[in-house]
Amino acid sequence: MDEVKWLSNDEQVAWRSWLAVNAQLTARMNRDLQAKNGLSLADYDVLVNLTDVPDRSLRMYELGDKLQWEKSRLSRQVMRMAARGLVERRECLDDRRGAYVDLTPAGLEAIQAAAPEHVKLIRQVMFDAFTPEEVAALTKLYQGVLERLEVKPPTVTPDGSVA
Amino acid sequence: MDEVKWLSNDEQVAWRSWLAVNAQLTARMNRDLQAKNGLSLADYDVLVNLTDVPDRSLRMYELGDKLQWEKSRLSRQVMRMAARGLVERRECLDDRRGAYVDLTPAGLEAIQAAAPEHVKLIRQVMFDAFTPEEVAALTKLYQGVLERLEVKPPTVTPDGSVA
DNA sequence: ACAGTCTAGTTTCTGCATCAACCGTTTGCC
DNA sequence: GGCAAACGGTTGATGCAGAAACTAGACTGT
Numbered sequence: 150m151d152e153v154k155w156l157s158n159d160e161q162v163a164w165r166s167w168l169a170v171n172a173q174l175t176a177r178m179n180r181d182l183q184a185k186n187g188l189s190l191a192d193y194d195v196l197v198n199l200t201d202v203p204d205r206s207l208r209m210y211e212l213g214d215k216l217q218w219e220k221s222r223l224s225r226q227v228m229r230m231a232a233r234g235l236v237e238r239r240e241c242l243d244d245r246r247g248a249y250v251d252l253t254p255a256g257l258e259a260i261q262a263a264a265p266e267h268v269k270l271i272r273q274v275m276f277d278a279f280t281p282e283e284v285a286a287l288t289k290l291y292q293g294v295l296e297r298l299e300v301k302p303p304t305v306t307p308d309g310s311v312a
Numbered sequence: 313m314d315e316v317k318w319l320s321n322d323e324q325v326a327w328r329s330w331l332a333v334n335a336q337l338t339a340r341m342n343r344d345l346q347a348k349n350g351l352s353l354a355d356y357d358v359l360v361n362l363t364d365v366p367d368r369s370l371r372m373y374e375l376g377d378k379l380q381w382e383k384s385r386l387s388r389q390v391m392r393m394a395a396r397g398l399v400e401r402r403e404c405l406d407d408r409r410g411a412y413v414d415l416t417p418a419g420l421e422a423i424q425a426a427a428p429e430h431v432k433l434i435r436q437v438m439f440d441a442f443t444p445e446e447v448a449a450l451t452k453l454y455q456g457v458l459e460r461l462e463v464k465p466p467t468v469t470p471d472g473s474v475a
Numbered sequence: 476a477c478a479g480t481c482t483a484g485t486t487t488c489t490g491c492a493t494c495a496a497c498c499g500t501t502t503g504c505c
Numbered sequence: 506g507g508c509a510a511a512c513g514g515t516t517g518a519t520g521c522a523g524a525a526a527c528t529a530g531a532c533t534g535t
Binding site for chain 1: 317318319326330334340432434435436437438439442447449450456457460
């Protein structure tokens with residue numbers, strides 16, 4: 150456990166840049182969404198995952214699986230969103246422990262209103278400045294990291310759906 | 313403001329991978345640091361920034377500038393860390409509004425104990441699997457993002473210091 | 476059929492992050 | 506000199522995230 154192999158200078162710069170991008174971009178997305186659409190990033194993520202799926206309804210555990218959230222977090226988040234009318238809880242008949250989360254028309258409207266600006270930001274700071282090769286390289290590196298973290302990589306989107 | 317240019321499928325995969333790495337790696341670092349060293353990632357970041365600097369002491373605003381944190385966040389964080397003996401507050405004589413934050417021996421010890429495992433994780437999931445060219449490419453992309461976010465890129469480390 | 480275990484989801488507790496308001500100090504400017 | 510504005514930092518209110526304990530329903534083997 151001794152003989153630590155530190156990061157080289159180049160690696161340190163890369164690492165700190167990563168940390169900075171991570172923090173700043175997340176903060177920025179949060180602020181923009183909040184200011185322009187009254188949504189938190191967490192709200193947005195839930196809405197995206199519901200919009201993604203054919204019938205716009207998921208079991209709690211499926212949603213939690215996609216988001217990789219603590220279940221307590223999801224529980225509370227859904228409760229708040231339901232209170233605001235963005236989603237609806239529906240009890241599950243085949244498994245009486247379970248619960249569905251349905252996207253409401255208001256929820257759909259909210260994400261449709263928020264998505265364009267959100268995507269615009271992402272394009273602006275990232276993809277519009279990247280070549281396709283760079284995108285491919287990034288994806289490869291990220292997916293490698295996810296594997297090493299023993300997390301399953303995100304599901305490949307089959308069609309073109311919301312951000 | 314109409315005619316939204318959505319993300320392509322490849323871009324979506326890259327983007328979601330990015331989000332996943334972002335969330336998962338941060339969570340992992342936090343849990344590991346907490347479990348093995350009783351430090352939060354925020355604690356660690358403060359300690360790193362203090363260790364980085366020659367005299368191991370910074371003005372609050374300098375520290376806040378490096379971390380890019382809300383000042384209220386920094387204020388509370390430092391208060392908590394001072395209560396645990398990891399840092400020490402010292403009043404500033406030339407500017408009576410100001411305050412210094414000094415790294416204590418205990419704080420130094422704490423980060424020296426935590427750093428090896430932390431760096432090991434980062435190496436394991438990222439840099440050990442990256443070629444130097446990939447590191448360089450990543451850095452370039454990240455720094456581009458930071459510029460587009462109108463945030464100044466992280467200071468290049470002049471010497472080899474802690475993670 | 477029933478005991479043990481597992482799964483789905485909620486709740487409680489605690490700590491942290493953000494926003495806005497605030498206080499004392501310094502600075503710029505006339 | 507004196508006043509307004511900016512700066513450095515703290516505080517209060519509020520809302521969210523994480524860990525663990527908890528409830529209730531479902532599955533397993535015998």
